[in-house]
Amino acid sequence: MKQNKYDDTNFFSAYEKMPRSIKGLEAAGEWHVLKTLIPVLCNxxxxxxxxxxxxxCRFAREQQASSVVGVDISGKMLQKAREKTDDPFISYLKMPIEDIxxxxxxxxxxxxxxxxxxxxxxxxxxxxxxxxxKPGGTFVFSVEHPIFTSRNEQDWYFDEQGNRLHWPVDNYQSEGVRETTFLTENVVKYHRTISTYINDLIDAGFSIRVVKEPKPSDEMLKNLPEMINENRRPMFLLISAEKEIASSI
Known part of the structure; x- marks a missing residue:
C-alpha cells in the first residue's frame, strides 16, 4: 500500500496553511537553489x-515548456492543482510515483x-x-537531507530553557522506515544515505552533474530571522543528473 497522507482531511487542512502552500515556490526554502539546477525548458x-x-508544472509552462505532466497520488492535491491551473498543455495524473x-x-x-x-x-x-x-535529458530532484531523516524524532536537541543546542544524528547507516511527526500527524518516511541516492542514480545509468545542500537565501534570512538556524545543518539534498547521449563510435 503506497502512502497517501495528503488525502487525510486533517493533514491536508494543515498542509494548506503552510507558507509554501499559500505563496508557492518563492516561499520554499530550497527553491532559490533548485531553480538554478533546472535546465532551459523552452520547447x-x-x-x-x-x-x-x-x-x-506552472513554472515550467512559464518557461515555455511544450507540455507538462504532473503526477501525484493525492486526489486532494490534484484538485487544488487543477483549480490553480488554466493551461491545456499541463495535464495531471493521479497515480503513485512507483507506478509510472x-x-x-x-x-x-x-x-x-x-x-x-x-x-x-x-x-x-x-x-x-x-x-x-530522452538521451541528453535531465533529472532534477530534492529530498529531505539524510542528516534530517536519520532519526525518528527529526528535531533539535534542546536544553532545559528551550534553546536549540544541536541537531542530533543517529542510526545514519541504518536505512529504512522512520515513523515521525509532520504537521501534528504521524507520517512514515524512508531514510537512505547520500551514497545510496547517488549510487542508485549511477547504477541506473545517470551521470551526476550537481549535488547541493542549500542554505536559506539572504532574502529569506532578512524576512524570517529564525531561519538562521537552518545554517546549522542541511535540511535539503538536491541532485541534478543527466542521461548521456550514447556515443556513435
Whole structure:
C-alpha cells in the first residue's frame, strides 16, 4: 500500500496553511537553489513527480515548456492543482510515483520536489525515470537531507530553557522506515544515505552533474530571522543528473 497522507482531511487542512502552500515556490526554502539546477525548458516536454499543487508544472509552462505532466497520488492535491491551473498543455495524473509507466524517451526534463523520502525504494524509480527520459535529458530532484531523516524524532536537541543546542544524528547507516511527526500527524518516511541516492542514480545509468545542500537565501534570512538556524545543518539534498547521449563510435 503506497502512502497517501495528503488525502487525510486533517493533514491536508494543515498542509494548506503552510507558507509554501499559500505563496508557492518563492516561499520554499530550497527553491532559490533548485531553480538554478533546472535546465532551459523552452520547447521541452516536462514530467513532475509528486507535483502537489502544481507549482513546478506552472513554472515550467512559464518557461515555455511544450507540455507538462504532473503526477501525484493525492486526489486532494490534484484538485487544488487543477483549480490553480488554466493551461491545456499541463495535464495531471493521479497515480503513485512507483507506478509510472511512460513511453521510452518521452520527456526532456523530469523534476521531483520533496517526494522520494516518502517512497520505500529509490532504485526502481531511478530506472523508470531513466527509461522515459530522452538521451541528453535531465533529472532534477530534492529530498529531505539524510542528516534530517536519520532519526525518528527529526528535531533539535534542546536544553532545559528551550534553546536549540544541536541537531542530533543517529542510526545514519541504518536505512529504512522512520515513523515521525509532520504537521501534528504521524507520517512514515524512508531514510537512505547520500551514497545510496547517488549510487542508485549511477547504477541506473545517470551521470551526476550537481549535488547541493542549500542554505536559506539572504532574502529569506532578512524576512524570517529564525531561519538562521537552518545554517546549522542541511535540511535539503538536491541532485541534478543527466542521461548521456550514447556515443556513435
Amino acid at each position: 521541452k516536454n516536462v514530467l513532475d513527480l509528486g507535483c502537489g499543487f502544481g507549482w513546478h 509507466d511512460f513511453s521510452d524517451s518521452q520527456f526532456d526534463v523530469i523534476i521531483s520536489s520533496l517526494a522520494f523520502h516518502y517512497i520505500k525504494s529509490f532504485k526502481p524509480i531511478c530506472q523508470k525515470v531513466y527509461d522515459c527520459l
